[in-house]
Amino acid sequence: MSNFKLYDREFLQFSNRLGNDPLQVQGAGGNTSIKNENYMWVKASGKELSDSISDNIFVPVNINLIRDSVSTDNNQDIMKAVMDKNIKLRPSIETTFHACLNWSIVAHTHSVSTLVHAISEKGIKIAKEKLNDMPLSVIKYIKPGIDLTKEIMDNLNPKTQVFILKNHGLICCGNSVKEVSNLIRKVELRLKMPIIRKINQLFESENIPNYKLCPESWIAFDDHTIDIVSSGSYYPDHVVFLGPKISFEPTRASPVFLKKRIGIFIKSKASKTQKSMLQCLSNILLRLPLDWVPEPIGEKAEAELLDWDAEKYRKSLSNE
Ligand SMILES: [Zn+2]
Incomplete structure (x- = not known):
């Protein structure tokens, strides 16, 4: 006891x-x-x-x-x-x-x-x-x-x-x-910031084995948000759970990738935390004013987070 x-x-x-x-x-x-x-x-x-x-x-x-x-x-x-x-x-x-x-x-x-x-x-x-x-x-x-x-x-x-x-x-x-x-x-x-972007596209479904189309796919229809997510990562938990910047094709570094004008795809086996990290990114981008230029944490900071045993432990616990 x-x-x-x-x-x-x-x-x-x-x-x-x-x-x-x-x-x-x-x-x-x-x-x-x-x-x-x-x-x-x-x-x-x-x-x-x-x-x-x-x-x-x-x-x-x-x-x-x-x-x-x-x-x-x-x-x-x-x-x-x-x-x-x-x-x-x-x-x-x-x-x-x-x-x-x-x-x-x-x-x-x-x-x-x-x-x-x-x-x-x-x-x-x-x-x-x-x-x-x-x-x-x-x-x-x-x-x-x-x-x-x-x-x-x-x-x-x-x-x-x-x-x-x-x-x-x-x-x-x-x-x-x-x-x-x-x-x-x-x-x-x-x-508190108002939502300034619209998510009213009907996403076309494309079948990609082992991946699912995400509810956050609106990001792939807006040139500004595509540019932001493919240029870098902006806070530590994104890097830990989704890897560095979002790429345009499947990679081993991340469970997600983006296809322009089609959507964002996430591994079918992605964890709850991975899905909620994508939701977080979407929630931020929905509210980010056009003239606030986000600054990525940079590759050196990303590498520090990815090589860290303490973070590997946390990630392994969230794999469900
Ligand atoms: Zn924190």
Whole structure:
């Protein structure tokens, strides 16, 4: 019997709510944590926030051990920080910033409205204006993990509660579930973007063995969106689950490819998370203003994500 049971119903319901909203998190992305003075519960890698109530998806970790590993830059095995040795789940890749942020509740999402802003310079500038009365910090793109955590810690003050991570997502922190939930709602309201593209084509079906035509196929009928998706990738989870830029023919690097004026095809065996990542891309593009020029994370950043054992683990857990 575990001594570290997580009973906080309000926190679990909050996490579950975020997990059930595809405009907040997609598949195994996004994570929440709750801490007391001794330890922190954080979402396990590869688990989905939508399972917060029905499954045990949180792992108790020693906060000080994780903070030490960040301050000494010692990328030690994160499993050493897990306090209940009966738990075999691995804490989220993003555990380090949860531990370092000195708030009892931390929620990190891949919010679509945040991402619409966070992938271009113009969007970032406008987001700063929209949130100018909030305790905000904007963090440049860095691979998730210890390096991103350090960048966050170098760019906050004791009052910072909202972080926009460029080409990545949103973090909101506070000392109660209610406070964080209200912060997220406020940010979402301010950053909400209208859908500006139409998806009223009737997609012609072409039979390609082992692939299925995707509901996001509208992207293949718009020269601007074709150009965007085939030029690069714009945030880490896209790379991890769908590979780098979307190509015009099947490749081993990605479960999806695009045929101009026909549609986007995804492997019949694609996982739920892979499908939700494509939905995320579509949700962003539907709202992206024409004059906000999205900046890809670049091939070097893509390679860093694809060669990373921690991400391979997360991906393998989502293969269902
Ligand atoms: Zn993230």
